Amino acid sequence: MADTSLSPAEARQSAERIKTSWFSALLYRSEALRGYLLMSPTILILTIGIIIPFFILVAMSLWTRDGFGFDTTLTMANYARTWDEPIFGALLQRSFWISGVATVATILVCYPMAYYVAFHVHKNKMMWIILMTLPFWTSYLLRVFAWKVILGYEGVINSGFMSLGLIEAPLEFLLYSQTAVIITLAHAWAAFAILPMYVSLEKIDKSLLEAATDLGDGPVARFLRITLPLSMPGIIAASFLIFIPTTGDYITPALLGGPDGAMIGNFIQLQFGPVNNWPMGATLSIVLMLWISAIALVFLFVTKKAQDKIA
Amino acid sequence: MDVVDQLGAVREGKLSRRAFTKGLLASGVAMATVPMGARQARAAGEQATYFTWGGYDIPELFQAYQEKNGELPNFSVFGASEEALTKMRGGFVVDVAHPCNAGMPRWVSTGLFQPIDTSRIAAFGDVIPSLVDLPGNDAEGGNIWMMPFDWGQTSITYRTDLFELEGEESWDMLWDKRYGGRLGSLASGGDAWWCGAIKAGIDFENLDSEDAFTKIAAVMREQRPLIRVYTDDTTTLEQALSSGEMAAAMTWNSSATLLKSEGIPVKFADPKEGALTWVCGVMIHKDAPNIDRAYDIIESMLSVETGKFMINDYGYGHSNAKSFAEFDAETLAGLGLSTNPDDILSAGHFQRPMTQDWETRMNETFEQIKAGF
Numbered sequence: 001m002a003d004t005s006l007s008p009a010e011a012r013q014s015a016e017r018i019k020t021s022w023f024s025a026l027l028y029r030s031e032a033l034r035g036y037l038l039m040s041p042t043i044l045i046l047t048i049g050i051i052i053p054f055f056i057l058v059a060m061s062l063w064t065r066d067g068f069g070f071d072t073t074l075t076m077a078n079y080a081r082t083w084d085e086p087i088f089g090a091l092l093q094r095s096f097w098i099s100g101v102a103t104v105a106t107i108l109v110c111y112p113m114a115y116y117v118a119f120h121v122h123k124n125k126m127m128w129i130i131l132m133t134l135p136f137w138t139s140y141l142l143r144v145f146a147w148k149v150i151l152g153y154e155g156v157i158n159s160g161f162m163s164l165g166l167i168e169a170p171l172e173f174l175l176y177s178q179t180a181v182i183i184t185l186a187h188a189w190a191a192f193a194i195l196p197m198y199v200s201l202e203k204i205d206k207s208l209l210e211a212a213t214d215l216g217d218g219p220v221a222r223f224l225r226i227t228l229p230l231s232m233p234g235i236i237a238a239s240f241l242i243f244i245p246t247t248g249d250y251i252t253p254a255l256l257g258g259p260d261g262a263m264i265g266n267f268i269q270l271q272f273g274p275v276n277n278w279p280m281g282a283t284l285s286i287v288l289m290l291w292i293s294a295i296a297l298v299f300l301f302v303t304k305k306a307q308d309k310i311a
Numbered sequence: 312m313d314v315v316d317q318l319g320a321v322r323e324g325k326l327s328r329r330a331f332t333k334g335l336l337a338s339g340v341a342m343a344t345v346p347m348g349a350r351q352a353r354a355a356g357e358q359a360t361y362f363t364w365g366g367y368d369i370p371e372l373f374q375a376y377q378e379k380n381g382e383l384p385n386f387s388v389f390g391a392s393e394e395a396l397t398k399m400r401g402g403f404v405v406d407v408a409h410p411c412n413a414g415m416p417r418w419v420s421t422g423l424f425q426p427i428d429t430s431r432i433a434a435f436g437d438v439i440p441s442l443v444d445l446p447g448n449d450a451e452g453g454n455i456w457m458m459p460f461d462w463g464q465t466s467i468t469y470r471t472d473l474f475e476l477e478g479e480e481s482w483d484m485l486w487d488k489r490y491g492g493r494l495g496s497l498a499s500g501g502d503a504w505w506c507g508a509i510k511a512g513i514d515f516e517n518l519d520s521e522d523a524f525t526k527i528a529a530v531m532r533e534q535r536p537l538i539r540v541y542t543d544d545t546t547t548l549e550q551a552l553s554s555g556e557m558a559a560a561m562t563w564n565s566s567a568t569l570l571k572s573e574g575i576p577v578k579f580a581d582p583k584e585g586a587l588t589w590v591c592g593v594m595i596h597k598d599a600p601n602i603d604r605a606y607d608i609i610e611s612m613l614s615v616e617t618g619k620f621m622i623n624d625y626g627y628g629h630s631n632a633k634s635f636a637e638f639d640a641e642t643l644a645g646l647g648l649s650t651n652p653d654d655i656l657s658a659g660h661f662q663r664p665m666t667q668d669w670e671t672r673m674n675e676t677f678e679q680i681k682a683g684f
Contacts, residue, residue, distance in 0.1 A: 038336060
């Protein structure tokens with residue numbers, strides 16, 4: 001009679017083989033599991049860095065300040081305050097106005113640049129893109145300070161105009177004003193507008209343009225009927241990329257805004273700093289988030305409708 | 312997984328999807344775990360951290376420290392003492408921080424600080440006693456909470472060539488409509504609100520009253536449209552004064568002294584209502600990671616060399632009596648100083664400790680006013 005029983009070592013080996021093959025079989029069968037496994041580092045960071053803090057923020061916004069500590073009874077008092085006191089509404093409105101204008105300005109300035117590279121540059125496109133984004137390799141703070149030097153009382157613009165005899169006294173509205181904040185934001189975020197718009201312009205099938213020309217469209221009509229609608233996704237992406245972060249921007253208005261250029265981000269910072277009212281700061285952050293989402297949805301809806309109409 | 316072989320597979324275009332995703336997973340895990348290994352790489356000889364107002368983060372104050380420890384301490388800077396306290400309450404641990412007398416009792420009450428052992432500081436015998444003897448500064452066993460370092464005034468620095476005085480120097484200068492848009496102010500309520508109180512004629516004893524709040528708020532609202540910029544950054548005010556963008560601004564002693572040394576025609580006003588006066592000092596955090604070097608920082612700040620720099624280059628009073636030895640009475644008077652700090656401190660309006668509720672309410676009101684409400 002042959003001995004069919006396995007030695008203990010062999011038994012362990014085969015058990016391990018079954019175990020690993022069980023796991024890889026599962027991995028084979030379920031595409032979703034493979035996906036989650038691939039995403040797991042990202043999901044982990046997202047959970048620790050965004051989702052958990054978000055819930056802390058929500059919880060804190062329902063508390064109230066109590067001296068140096070918090071009164072943790074849940075209440076909507078902070079939200080009521082943001083509604084009742086005019087200062088919060090006014091600051092929100094100002095923030096949306098400033099970043100709205102900055103967004104439009106950025107897109108108007110950057111679209112032609114993206115257009116040029118997409119249609120008229122045939123060699124070394126990558127180098128062009130890198131050259132255009134080169135200024136953005138310096139720190140954000142440095143760029144803001146650079147604008148302070150340009151717009152300042154004795155800055156490049158003022159001293160230039162003075163030496164040309166165009167103005168008698170320095171233009172004071174240039175610095176410490178909403179204008180200064182808008183100009184700086186429009187420049188600081190240009191890279192985020194150029195890249196998505198370039199990508200969507202680059203993707204446009206050139207034969208469509210030829211067809212439009214063959215069918216009798218002039219350059220303007222061709223642009224409005226083909227290029228612009230087809231590059232819309234890039235424009236929309238760029239608008240979001242600029243509008244959302246600039247609304248809550250803090251450092252630009254803090255350095256260049258002056259008393260009238262303060263935005264909601266500065267006020268939120270104050271709540272966590274000198275005013276020492278963290279629950280109010282949390283509430284303001286959430287209110288800002290809700291407003292941005294609402295505006296973004298409306299914007300998406302309107303552009304969708306407009307696109308449908310063109311198509 | 313044989314990396315070289317995989318690379319070969321890529322070159323030949325034969326890399327399987329499975330191998331590729333495995334590779335991706337491996338690099339993802341590797342990226343995520345890289346920072347974990349680097350934790351222990353910090354040098355053993357770590358320097359102490361000094362948390363201070365902007366402008367005090369300069370090597371001149373830490374010559375003695377540098378000689379002893381080879382390097383400068385680490386600096387972290389704040390613009391307003393309430394901001395600094397909030398940051399430390401939020402878990403920011405430093406070795407030494409730099410509050411002023413008005414904030415000190417509140418800082419102590421947070422329990423974030425340890426008493427300073429005066430026997431460990433050689434120069435303590437030379438420290439002017441009246442600066443140590445402040446309300447709330449006595450800890451157990453004869454120790455103190457805050458070691459005084461600098462004292463001075465908050466007043467108006469103005470361009471003598473641009474600002475046309477009407478009568479005496481006065482706080483009205485910062486409310487002068489002729490210079491609307493050409494006046495500057497410190498942004499922190501810890502300075503501006505108190506100056507507003509002086510302007511409104513409120514005695515500091517009655518600061519915590521409804522009436523005082525209403526009156527000071529009215530004065531600050533009146534001033535706001537005239538202000539070009541509120542800032543915690545003294546350099547901004549100094550640059551604006553030197554270029555003529557501002558004709559007058561609320562500053563500390565140092566701005567006027569620095570501008571004068573640059574040859575700019577400025578004067579640090581002695582307002583007829585009295586300037587705002589204060590004493591600032593250093594406190595040690597209860598969890599200070601480098602306690603010995605924290606004492607080195609204090610020793611260095613109290614040294615006579617540091618004192619000379621503070622008086623000569625910054626125009627502040629120093630807490631070490633010996634620092635004044637090389638200056639004659641005339642020079643000191645020109646800087647708005649005296650060998651006897653009491654002369655100066657009591658001639659102006661000396662800041663006093665307030666309750667946390669007052670501090671919060673004041674900051675809240677002032678921030679709303681600055682935002683235009």
